[in-house]
């Protein structure tokens with residue numbers, strides 16, 4: 001995901017990479033290779049390239065123009081750099097993957113900001129590493145470095161990080177697969193449960209899109225109701241999508257981050273959309289979803305979404321959809337629905353759909369001015 005989160009940490013890591021002592025790569029027998037894991041900011045990659053490294057960038061979140069998969073590429077790297085992720089479990093997972101990609105004696109770096117937990121992150125390094133040390137502390141950010149002494153204890157691969165826990169959305173408990181860093185790890189989110197409770201009755205859903213599907217809970221509840229329609233699961237996090245593919249094998253997984261990734265039309269779009277990005281409060285994704293939904297909904301098709309009560313979702317929905325209503329009201333969340341009232345869309349290429357969405361936005365701006 002592109003975000004301003006971590007820019008400072010990336011700058012500090014870049015400074016460390018530029019200023020650390022060591023032989024210039026030109027004096028070694030081969031071009032050194034560095035693997036960067038999960039950093040959307042360009043600074044460190046640029047610093048390493050300037051220093052003569054061949055840099056491979058890997059992300060689990062869809063990031064335009066970059067390698068985005070559920071697990072980092074195999075290979076032997078001379079060093080690995082891990083951007084501090086959001087959860088400690090994910091940090092442990094990524095550091096294990098990093099340790100499997102260097103030889104004994106090679107360094108692994110973990111960098112991040114104090115408010116992201118970097119100060120206590122030493123404990124996430126796997127056994128088999130020398131004691132990690134802070135190599136640079138600056139602007140409330142740290143670069144921790146540890147050298148691999150032995151292979152990491154767990155074998156390499158996402159499967160080794162599978163966590164199964166029971167979830168129940170009202171139809172009985174089932175074993176659900178989670179991986180570190182997915183939404184609502186090991187549990188059912190209360191907002192998701194509220195939305196599932198307001199799904200249309202069996203047979204009334206047709207072709208369905210679960211937008212921001214996470215581990216696939218909402219899509220699974222739709223499929224379980226029957227009716228024979230297709231369910232598509234759209235999700236930018238390749239790790240979440242891998243969990244969803246295991247949890248809901250009957251659905252169509254789509255690695256994407258907006259509606260241009262899917263082919264409509266859909267009778268129903270369901271979503272517990274992402275609202276928070278890092279610490280910033282952002283409505284960007286939900287705004288885009290609501291703006292573009294009419295392009296992929298059938299006439300009369302419904303967008304059903306759950307969001308925090310205080311968010312202006314009703315106002316946003318009323319800009320592009322009709323028959324907007326609150327269908328569930330909880331202390332913290334509301335489930336909203338809106339219907340597409342325009343002509344049914346054809347299955348048009350995403351570029352044209354984007355064009356249509358832009359034209360609609362421009363018309364709406366002209367009307368308001």
Ligand SMILES: C[S@@+](CC[C@H](N)C(=O)[O-])C[C@H]1O[C@@H](n2cnc3c(N)ncnc32)[C@H](O)[C@@H]1O
Nearest residue numbers: 183192212213214236237257258272273274285
């Ligand atoms: C609140 S979680 C809901 C997950 C799942 N539907 C559930 O209810 O358990 C939002 C999900 O949206 C995903 N997401 C983030 N940015 C997105 C984007 N631009 N487009 C679609 N999904 C996105 C996140 O990775 C996350 O899995």
